[in-house]
Amino acid sequence: MSANPARQGASPGEAGGDVLPQRGARGGPAPGEPAPPPPSAADIEVRLLMEAIYLRYSHDFRDYTGASQKRRVNYALEQMGFRSISALQEQVLRDDQVFGRLLQYLTVPVSEMFRDPDYFLALRQQVVPVLHTYPSIKVWVAGCSTGEEVYSLAILLREEGLLDRALIYATDINPQSLEKARQGIFPADAVREYTANYQRAGGRKSFSDYYTAAYGSARFDPALCANVIFADHSLATDSVFAETHLVSCRNVLIYFNRRLQDRALGLFHDSLCHRGFLGLGAKESIDFSAYGERFDTLARAERIFRKRA
DSSP states (O other): OOSOTTTTTOOTTTTTGGGSOOGGGGSSOOTTSOOOOOOOHHHHHHHHHHHHHHHHHOOOOTTBOHHHHHHHHHHHHHHHTOSOHHHHHHHHHHOHHHHHHHHHHHHOOOOOTTOSHHHHHHIIIIIHHHHTTSSSEEEEEETOTTSHHHHHHHHHHHHTTOGGGEEEEEEESOHHHHHHHHHTEEEGGGHHHHHHHHHHTTOOSOGGGGEEEETTEEEEOGGGGTTEEEEEOOTTTOOOOSOEEEEEEOSSGGGBOHHHHHHHHHHHHHHEEEEEEEEEOTTOOOTTSTTGGGEEEEETTTTEEEEOO
């Protein structure tokens, strides 16, 4: 499936439906809060670049955290050979290939298999028993990057006897990352770390059973993704596209400001079925969010939550 499950035919202003934050809310400070200091020239350039990207390509980075966004843009300037953000913006508006290159720096497609093994061990011990009670299950891996977490979950579900009756939605905004995820080919020199993670996550087989090594790469069994739908989906602009039993979105929200975090959590909440499960990254939380009271904590250290009835 190559089409966006939620953005089909939608313009930037209507793609997210009622969930999309109102533009007027982006204005000044809340009542009683001090006015922020005026932005620097560099900050203004970054904002203008993100606005231009949104208007030209419908990719919305405007509510990503400023510090990490600025670092990524400055690194892109160095790597792409531009002297200023304004010069970069001019080319991004006129050349979609330049935007495609910039997107690789804005999205930082870096991950690993069975990252934070305790998270996957907690899924095995506390979530899988509940998933077994359903005749079929749907899992959403939001911000799947190059697919390491997708294959990790597929392996876990196969070992738990659930993969054949599971449908996994693997979504991201970076088409190059999605294509790499579809291929399931990862560097062989990373497999040693993946193997150690897998073992600590409660793996029940030899990790080498799941891949074939050749020419410095490890190609994972395509059967693992027989029930995976890779698709373009933006947490900033798109809407819910399916009811799911488990949403795993790890190390994505840390790059969002509070407004966008709440929007993403709202999508996850609305997507999850009655008493569905939400997994976040080790440095992420729903505490103090607009949805903090709509989830129960299942495993706090592992950042696994359950939708309240």
